[in-house]
Amino acid sequence: MQKGLNLSKLAGVVTAILMAGVASTAQAAPAHNKNVIGYLTQWEAWKGANEGFSVKGEATHLNVNMDLYSILNFSFFGVAKDGSLHSGDLRNKSIYQPNAVQEPGPLLHPDVYSSWDFHILWGELEYLSQYPVNEPWDAENFRKVQEQGFVKNGSGWLHQPTGITGQYPIPLKKVGGAPGLIDLAHQKGVKVMASLGGWSMSKHFPEMAADPVKKARFLADLDKLMALGFDGIDIDWEYPGFGGMNFTGNPEDYANFEQLMEDIRKKIGPNKLLTAAFSASTAKLEGYNWPRLAASMDFFNMMTYDLNGGWSNVAGHNAPLYPYPEEEFNNLNLDTLRNWMAVKGIPSNKINFGAAFYGRGVQTTEATAYLGAPTDKRTVNFSVDGPTLSSADLDNWKAFDGQPNYNYIMQQSGWAHQWDASAEVPYAVKGKYLLSYDDVPSIEKKAQYIVDNNLGGVIVWQVHGDIKCEGTFINRGPMLKECTKLSSPLAEAIDRVFSGGTVPNNAPVLTVPGTQAANSGQVISFIVSGTDADADPLSFTAVNATVVNNGDGSATVTYQAPNTATDQQDVVKVTVTDGRKNVTKNIVVHVKGSGVENNAPVLTVPATVTVDSGKNAVISVSAQDADRDSLTYKTSVGTVAVTATGADIVFTAPVIQTETTVDVVVTVTDGQATDSATVTVKVKGAVTGTWDANVVYNTGDRVVVNGVTYEAKYWTKGDNPEQSGPWGPWKKV
Known part of the structure; x- marks a missing residue:
């Protein structure tokens, strides 16, 4: 460290430089309480007129309507072979080849001429081709580098506030210039995460x-990301347990992923966001311990797109909302995934579903393409995946590797646009080519689905897929362009549905007491209060405590300290909400230990329980505690009713047609130690009833005709079971 350099003071100076010349702006993030998380890539900015944009440099942070987004994910930083992080612009472009690896590299690409990293993250720049000297003739430049924290570092430079290094020229943030992504977003009340x-x-x-040494390097680099100003970490590991480009997965990936989430949470602290992108295939989700993930993570970002494409054997939808007759594989749609996650007991407010601001085109073997038509595959050399057998349409969408942005799709002619009433998404046909995409009506339906099912919100891939500049461009330095009037029809559609015509909402203000103290096992209470500028009614909740609303804008929080032999620190998290916006604060509790060691309780549960579709299952559990401590039972699914010998877990089985299983995780605690066990609930499938020619039936549905039960082998409507075809006699197992 340079002698005499005060980093706290320096951080303030750098912030002042970033904010200079920028008008003060009121919070402009969405007024509703749903998540709208947009991925912003560092490579999209290279695209120009051939890809549907007006100019190169249009697709940057300066052309994102931040009134429509609550979180932006800067994408991507990569993981190198030693566990360290590197700029996405430094990825090994031959990583698809056997035995190829990713070498370590800088966190931000050091060349400002061949990468957008600094331009997007730091904003409008001015360059210094060499480090200035402390002489009168170079005094102005020397002052700038000192104020912004740049020092010499070998043949290049070091930015001391963040630890970022680079080569010349020095990328100085221009005083009064356009701000970088993080600063601009924070002005607008929007958070920015590193993906x-x-x-x-x-x-x-x-x-x-799986490797403690490599993971330590990975976690150390998170400090650099936090120093850059990111509000959290988003993990896009594609895919634990299954593998991806040039690597295979293994069963240990799931537990390692869960541990990694806990390690990241510990590293970044409780006030930063932690999310991850997950596959929409339930087969790739079964291996996770969802209660464990829910304890450490804020949101689960489900990639409900890329469900069909050039790899498919028949032409299907990129992002279907519901099942449809022509689908190649069952269960690859948003609705099926939501129902699966509900059965698993995954908190709905942590679930964000994908909104595709792009489409996928394929070529078929038919003269006129249609849903379900056989695809026509050949070897294609993709820019990312390398040589691959694919039916991707490169005749119409070559610049996009068959995945055109919505704004480019809307500029094309000659396509017959159609609507699939089953999947509730559009598609288009031109000769042998079929394009699956989302438009304003389908995006509105998905947004309404999220509202109706009380889900967290959406993730958008990616924010520049739907933008259109309807004004003129202002040059912001050598590379950035800022549009004076921007249109984002798909993002605007999401906002309309989520806002529901409501007026802008002010977040409530929460007041909590300072640090509390309690003895081992002691119960203490304290008062919290809230105010709201809109005079909305307020409600309070707490994690690690109970809350009683006093009806006067305050609430009484009651906390029971754990039975602990040693001193420890605990946290009570209190949240106040006006129904649309939440505010959360932590109250630290210092718990003084009793000096007496505690024995963990021992839980006893049945291995399996069987229940009919739609009926209640009662799981009787019990526990023994050598210390005779008071015990509390919890369940991942259902409700808990205390009994004389333990507790009954009451779980309402989902209404299903074919037999399935639901894992119910039961936990008992004495306030200090816990014991958990999993009960497998076998849910018997229901018989649909008398066959109706006007009803759509799916695989596994059962009907009765003339006293005989039949089971559907695949999707059907109007086919009489007695005449076979899609039906077969049901044989009870």
């Missing part, structure tokens, strides 16, 4: 998560 991985940079995730 790590992605399809082409996930190869080294499994080995990093």
Whole structure:
């Protein structure tokens, strides 16, 4: 460290430089309480007129309507073979080849001429081709580098506030210039996260998560990301347990992923966001311990797109909302995934579903393409995946590797646009080519689905897919362009549905007491209060405590300290909400230990329980505690009713047609130690009833005709079971 350099003071100076010349702006993030998380890539900015944009440099942070987004994910940073993080612009473009690896590299690409990293993250720049000297003739430049924290570092420079290094020229943030992504977003009340991985940079995730040394390097680099100002970490490991580009998965990936989430949470602290992108295939989700993930993570970002494409054997939808007759594989749609996650007991407010601001085109073997038509595959050399057998349409969408942005799709002619009433998404046909995409009506339906099912919100891939500049461009330095009037029809559609015509909402203000103290096992209470500028009614909740609303804008929080032999620190998290916006604060509790060691309770549960579709299952459990402590039972699914010998877990089985299983995780605690066990609930499938020619039936549905029960072998409507075809006699197992 340079002698005499005060980093705290320096941080303030750098902030002042970033904010200079920028008008003060009121919070402009969405007024509703749903998540709208947009991925912003560092490579999209290179695209110009051939890809549907007006100019190169249009697709940057300066052309994102931040009134429409609550979180932006800067994508991507990659994981190198030693576990360290590197700029996505430094990824090994041959990583698809056997035995290829990713070498370590700088966190931000050091060349400002060949990368957008600094332009997007730091904003409008001015360059210094060499480090200035402390002489009168160079005094102005010397003052700038000192104020912004740049020092010499070998043949290049070091930015001391962040630890970022680079080569010349020095990328100075221009005083009064356009701000970078993080600063601009924070002015607008929008959070920015660092997204790590992605399809082409996930190869080294499994080995990093399994190796303590490599994971230590990974976690150390998170400090650099936090120093850059990011509000959290988003993990895009594609995919634990299954593998991805040039690597295979293994069963240990799931537990390693869960441990990695806990390690990241510990590293970044409780006030930063932690999310991850997950596959929409339930087969790739079964291996996770969802209660464990829910304890450490804020949101689960489900990639409900890329469900069909050039790899498919028949032409299907990129992002279907519901099942449809022509689908190649069952269960690859948003509705099926939501129902699966509900059965698993995954908190709905943590679930964000994908909104595709792009489409996928394929060529078929038919003269006129249609849903379900056989695809026509050949070897294609993709820019990312390399040589691959694919039916991707490169005749119409070559610049996009068959995945055109919505704004480019809307500029094309000659396509017959159609609507699939089953999947509730559009598609288009031109000769042998079929394009699956989302438009304003389908995006509105998905947004309404999220509202109706009380889900967290959406993730958008990616924010520049729907933008259109309807004004003129202002040059912001050598590379950035800022549009004076921007249109984002798909993002605007999401906002309309989520806002529901409501007026802008002010977040409530929460007041909590300072640090509390309690003895081992002691119950203490304290008062919290809230105010709201809109005079909305307020409600209070707490984690690690109970809350009673006093009806006067305050609430009484009651906390029971754990039975602990040693001193420890606990946290009570209190949240106040006006129904649309939440505010959360932590109250630290210092718990004084009793000096007496505690024995963990021992839980006893049945291995399996069987229940009919839609009926209640009662799981009787019990526990023994050598210390005779008071015990509390919890369940991942259902409700808990205390009994004389333990507790009954009451679980309402989902209404299903074919037999399935639901894992119910039961936990008992004495306030200090816990014991958990999993009960497998076998849910018997229901018989649909008398066959109706006007009803759509899916695989596994059962009907009765003339006293005989039949089971559907695949999707059917109007086919009489007595005449076979899609039906077969049901045989009870």
